[in-house]
Amino acid sequence: MRNPFLAIARTGIQTQRELFPDLPAEATGLPTVTAAPCSGCGECAAACPTQAVSISTDTQGPVVTLDRGRCLGCQLCVRACATGTITEDRSTRTATRTRSALMHSNRPQLIQSAPAPSRRFMRSLHIREVSTGDNASDLEVLASTNAIFDLARFGVHIVASPRYADALLVTGPVGRGMHDALFRCYDAMAEPRLVIAVGVSAISGGLFRDGYAEANGVPNDIPVAAYVPGDPPHPWSIIHGILLVMGHKCEPACNNDPLAGVIGVQN
């Protein structure tokens, strides 16, 4: 008789020790804008399927603005850019606490500052997931809970009811058919409550934006505490978004020493 426990013992510990490792060389990340001078050719904007990139001019020359909140990560703009102004970025620490921080540009950005997150959930956060039309992101949320990424090591648990959830994690563009259910779920949560928008469709509607289905992402009347770009985001990026709302210091960059700066001691 084969012994399943021997099989488990033989596979050893699967959990990644390094937190938020950069994506490996063979992977492609999200695009970003560098200081390399832009020629203003407009190829990137023409290539982008979601109008996430726009080009304008100011006194210093062409201005590139790239909105990761609308970006699919298809790399067409990176491939179109001959000057290296738009390049790929393999960081998995891509989540932000404000919508404007998703804007990348070759000019200093006006980034609204987000109020310092409360540290109330620093040690433990219970999350209710609501999916609204992007099942790849659901699978990546699920993957973040597996033995490799091990979301539970940060005191985070996915729970079955909004009644005992501290945070609501939304995937998908929230079309008209899901508005009501999402609001009811949000209303069922006790305060304080946090909302995390995971994936480009939850952030802006992505490809579905401005259609008759009104699938424009998490509606404006629900305040969002963290945005996780990508279509779908990498499990590490999802964990990044979750740790941000818990008040961990992992923005914009934390060192890779496990637990340092991530599992905070302050309370």
Added chain:
Amino acid sequence: MTTTRVHHQIETTPFELSARTKALLTQPGMRYGHLTARSLDEARVAIDILLLDTAQGQPLLLTAPLEAGTCEYPALTPAIPAAHWAERMLGDFFGLHAVGHPRWKSLLLHDDRWPMALCPLAGAEQATLPRTPYRFLKVEGEGIHEIPVGPIHAGIIEPGHFRFSCLGEIVTNLEIRLGYQHRGIEKRLTEVPWHQSRFLAESASSDTAAGNALAHATAIEQLLGITPPSRAIALRTLALEIERLANHLGDMGALCGDIGYSPGAALFPPLRGAALALAQFLTGNRRQRWFIQPGGVVRDLDAARRRALLHGVTDLAKQAHEHLPLVLEHSGVLERMEGAGRLSPALARDFGIVGPAGRASGTRYDIRRHFVHAAYPALAPVPAHRETGDVLARAQIKAEEIGTSLDILTHVLETLPDSPIDILLPDRLPAHAVGIGIVEAWRGELIHWITTGEAGAITRYAIKDPSFNNWTGLAIAIRGNLVADFPLCNKSFNLSYSGNDM
């Protein structure tokens, strides 16, 4: 060789449509594929039926134009039960009415959430009827009680509503109501420039990125009469099989989770992770997004990565073959799965159940044997096959397909041809043409059906996800089972809600 095919198109009338279709379906190897409608101009609409001649590997189209001013036609469902949801979809999207449909009501556009007059795909001057409000089937009798579940479920899972009518703990009827995730994809696909339509087409069910992208690319290439280079075909095959492998491995773990067999639930997610790492190696990301495009693929596999990928496949094969028996030969697991959620071969046939669920219920149907896509039918495996139609049969089919996918991956990686990876596409699609991409995605038969109009613009884009057939299979399979067995039964089908809701 080119993939262009002149489609056989039969024009008929709405009154003869049902009888003609039924007669054609008696031909050996002929299957019902999909039913939809298409605006001919602002006022007129035609019902379109797609039949699949599996013996010839050819689609066959039947078109029945409705007279201007009419929005009623005789329903096909009484003769062809598999069309029952598709006809209700015509009610929602085109404001048509299939007269004589046994359960006529709206399907995806819920009356309390969408304007009653909305018919998103109907022409501006087309005659329409408002949707028939939704009412759940009421099961009556002493002791019958209802359990409503959803749209939001307890796990990390898509939304949908399940209405169980039960006698004690036994399910007597399950009605599945979906549509919550309707995003208007088919309409949007006619609004975006065709060369950017692949992004939306791929997002029809984003957990099937390779399958949807391949169906889209195959349809576009058919319209253009082009064949992608041989290396691109091989790389597409890798993407399609890695997707099947990753999802089937994930399903094995999830089934163990629902049974409460923790060793299985612990062993399989890392294997799925390993399959996703292969995907990332090949395409640049775990979900193989934006890799397959009309004309080819977007990135090549250099020699070093090919070797690494082959090594990874060999490694994964070894682990999968070691771990699968731990589940499928475990007496406790077998006891739970055997006889649960049975779907009989006769009902599977009548309702056109496809993919692993169809093959578990006696259907010998695998698109890879019949229709040109990726390296098929040349590399088509012998379809896995069971007659019992229970959870165990579906699990065994998936386990076998894990094996065949691994074999196909090894074979393709060892024989990767040398050629460019894409070809340049013309600026326009041909006018008034039809392209149909049919793919064996990991859940089964996936169809992207594109019609162009004046100047080659896409005027109708219909997508049929395998789940669209199979949800009915789940509803039938759970009858007579314990409510508590529903999660296990549901997982053994593992259907897409968003692919169904469009």
